[in-house]
Amino acid sequence: MKKIYLDHNATTPLDPRVLEAMLPYYKDIFGNASSVHEFGRQARKAIDEARVKVARLLGAKDPDEIVFTSSGTESDNFAIKGAAHSLKSKGAHIITSSIEHHAVLNTCKFLEKVGFQVTYAPVDKYGVVDIEAIKKAVTEKTILITIMFANNEVGTIEPISEIAAFARQKGILFHTDAVQALGKVPIDAARLGADLISVSAHKLYGPKGTGALYIRKGVKLTPLLHGGHHEKNRRASTENVAGIVGFGKAAELAVANMKQETRDIEELRRTLEKGITTGIKCAFLNGHSTNRLCNTANISFEYLEGEGIILSLDMEGIAVSTGSACTSGSLEPSHVLTAMGIDPVKTQGSIRFSLGKDNTREDIDYVLKVLPPIIERLRKMSPLYHE
Numbered sequence: 001m002k003k004i005y006l007d008h009n010a011t012t013p014l015d016p017r018v019l020e021a022m023l024p025y026y027k028d029i030f031g032n033a034s035s036v037h038e039f040g041r042q043a044r045k046a047i048d049e050a051r052v053k054v055a056r057l058l059g060a061k062d063p064d065e066i067v068f069t070s071s072g073t074e075s076d077n078f079a080i081k082g083a084a085h086s087l088k089s090k091g092a093h094i095i096t097s098s099i100e101h102h103a104v105l106n107t108c109k110f111l112e113k114v115g116f117q118v119t120y121a122p123v124d125k126y127g128v129v130d131i132e133a134i135k136k137a138v139t140e141k142t143i144l145i146t147i148m149f150a151n152n153e154v155g156t157i158e159p160i161s162e163i164a165a166f167a168r169q170k171g172i173l174f175h176t177d178a179v180q181a182l183g184k185v186p187i188d189a190a191r192l193g194a195d196l197i198s199v200s201a202h203k204l205y206g207p208k209g210t211g212a213l214y215i216r217k218g219v220k221l222t223p224l225l226h227g228g229h230h231e232k233n234r235r236a237s238t239e240n241v242a243g244i245v246g247f248g249k250a251a252e253l254a255v256a257n258m259k260q261e262t263r264d265i266e267e268l269r270r271t272l273e274k275g276i277t278t279g280i281k282c283a284f285l286n287g288h289s290t291n292r293l294c295n296t297a298n299i300s301f302e303y304l305e306g307e308g309i310i311l312s313l314d315m316e317g318i319a320v321s322t323g324s325a326c327t328s329g330s331l332e333p334s335h336v337l338t339a340m341g342i343d344p345v346k347t348q349g350s351i352r353f354s355l356g357k358d359n360t361r362e363d364i365d366y367v368l369k370v371l372p373p374i375i376e377r378l379r380k381m382s383p384l385y386h387e
Contacts, residue, residue: 001316001317002317002366003317003319004317004318004319004359004363004366004367005319005356005358005359006318006319006320006353006354006355006356006359006363006367007319007320007321007352007354008203008295008354008355008356009152009153009180009203009295009296009321009352009354010321010354011202011203011208012202012203012204012205012206012356013205013356013358014205014206014207014246015205015206015249015250015253017249017253018205018206018207018246018249018250018253019246021245021246021248021249022207022242022243022245022246022249023242025043025046025241025242025245026242029042029043029046029241030043031043031241032238033046033047033230033238033239033241034228034229034230034238043239043241046241046244046245047068047239047241047244047245048063049248050068050244050245050247050248050249050251051063051064051066051068051244051248052248053248053249053251053252053255054066054199054212054247054248054251056251056252056255057182057183057187057251057252057254057255058182058187058189058197058199058214059186059187059188059189059190059191059192060189060190060214061189061190061217062217064217064232065189065214065215065216065217066212066213066214067212067213067214067215067231067232067234067235068210068211068212068231068235068239068240068244068247069210069211069212069213069235070209070210070211070237070240071200071208071209071210071211072101072103072177072179072198072199072200072203072211073103073211074211074224075179075198075199075200075211075212075213076101076103076104076107076175076177076198077103077107077224078213078221078223078224078235079146079175079196079198079213079215079221080094080104080107080108080111080144080146080175081107081110081111081222081224082221082222082223082224083143083144083173083175083196083221084111084116084143084144085222086220086221086222087143087144087173088143090141090143091139091140091141091142091143092115092116092117092141092143093116093117093118093119093139093141093142093143094108094111094116094117094118094119094142094143094144094145094146095118095119095121095134095137095138095142095144095145095146096108096118096119096120096121096145096146096147097120097121097122097123097129097147097148097158098120098121098122098123098335098339099123099127099129099148099151099153099335099336099339099340100146100147100148100177101148101152101177101179101180103177104146104148104177105335108120108146117141119137121133121134121137121147122339123339123340124340125340125341125342126156126287126288126289126291126340127151127154127156127286127287127288127336127339127340128156128158128159128288128291129147129158129159129163131159131162131163131166134147134163134166135166138170138172142170142172143172143173144172144173144174144175145163145167145172145173145174145175146174146175146176146177147160147163147174147176148176148177148178148180149176149177149178149180149181149185149187149197150178150180150181150184150185150292150293151180151287151336152179152180153287153298153334153336153337153352154286154287154288154292154296154298154336154337154340154352155180155287155288155292155293155295155296155297155298155354156287156288156291156292157181157185157288157291157292157293160176160192160194161191161192161193164176164192164193164194165193167195168193173195173196173219174193174194174195174196175194175195175196175197175198176192176194176196176197176198177198178197178198178199179198179199179200179203179211180203180293181293182199182200182203182204182254183203183204183205183250183254183258184204184258184262184293184294184295185262185293186258189214189216194214194216195215195216195219196213196214196215196216196219196221197213197214198211198212198213198214199211199212199213199214200212201243201246201247201250204250204251204254205250205253205356205357206246206247206249206250206251207242207243207246207247209240209243210240210243210244210246210247212247215234221234223235223236225237257357261357262294262295263294264357265294265295265355265356265357265359266294266295268355268359268360268361268363268364269294269295269296269297269353269355271361271364272297272353272355272364272367272368273285273297273299275364275367275368276297276299276368276371277299279368279372280301280371280372280375282301282302282303283299283300283301283302283375284299284300284302284346285297285298285299286298286299286300286337286340286342286346286350287340295354295355295356296352296353296354296355297352297353297354297355298337298350298351298352298353299350299351299353300337300342300346300347300349300350300351301349301350301351301375302345302346302349303345303349303379303382303384304348304349304375304378304379304382305348305349306322306348306349306350306351307322308378309349309351309374309375309378310322310351312374312377312378313367313370313371313374316370316374318366318367318370320351320352320353320354321351321352321354322334322350322351322352333347333348334347334350337350345384353367
């Protein structure tokens with residue numbers, strides 16, 4: 001059976017060139033990067049080289065602004081909790097949006113339990129955060145604004161530059177979760193003006209278990225982990241050398257190939273969307289039609305449950321999702337689509353197609369061949385659907 005993977009926002013396959021770069025650090029170059037002997041120095045050199053590559057992809061002025069972590073989730077926790085505890089003497093108010101990844105939302109909810117106040121800014125029907133609501137929410141106690149760069153479920157890209165400029169003007173720290181944007185959208189940390197940027201390797205064909213946090217020079221965070229003096233006293237724990245090397249290689253490849261890859265992927269995505277919305281009745285695109293990630297198409301099929309569509313496509317060898325992988329299996333409707341004001345009937349039948357660099361036109365043609373009869377069959381069984 002033909003196998004087609006269209007769930008790249010959940011994770012991406014490891015690029016063979018990334019794996020090749022990592023392998024020596026699992027066997028021959030195995031030293032602890034904190035050791036002063038040759039084995040340790042080899043590992044340290046590899047980490048330093050990877051840090052330069054990730055910094056280049058992020059547009060960081062100084063490679064030391066990159067701190068390696070275990071994941072995007074850890075980076076979000078480090079940024080938000082680190083800023084909150086570091087600045088608590090100045091205030092205890094944080095502003096975020098209602099459509100953030102759960103790594104941000106649940107971190108904010110935790111901080112609410114320990115005395116912080118959090119404002120959740122609304123979004124419009126396209127998933128664009130309300131900047132005026134953010135501005136109105138600011139008080140003299142506001143210490144942090146955290147808004148994602150691009151939404152992982154619908155792909156909408158947020159007006160990050162404008163929000164960062166406003167935060168800088170008000171003297172408020174600004175953090176953006178750019179996990180889903182990295183490798184798909186050019187990011188220039190220096191020009192963007194963000195103080196903190198969370199990223200992850202496995203979203204751009206790198207290894208799982210490796211992330212990074214950009215910390216603008218001069219920004220002080222309370223460490224999330226306490227232990228040794230790793231990462232210049234900012235993140236205790238022996239470094240995952242192989243994973244970091246893999247992240248560096250993935251970043252290097254993204255710098256070289258992102259422009260062409262994103263163009264090719266966007267063309268395939270448009271073909272997929274057009275085929276679905278013109279060939280299947282009551283199928284609607286969620287999110288912004290143009291200002292979004294090149295690879296993401298979130299489509300609602302009215303009168304159906306998304307799980308049924310996913311399972312039917314899986315039987316045909318096609319992998320898709322209903323939204324964030326972190327909420328897979330949940331019976332709750334998507335918090336993103338709910339915040340956008342999408343009708344509950346459409347929300348329940350939403351499917352996220354997220355394409356990658358190895359997808360082909362043949363893959364898309366196959367999806368457009370097998371999907372319509374699946375939808376037709378499921379609708380015939382649906383008590384909600386009437387011709």
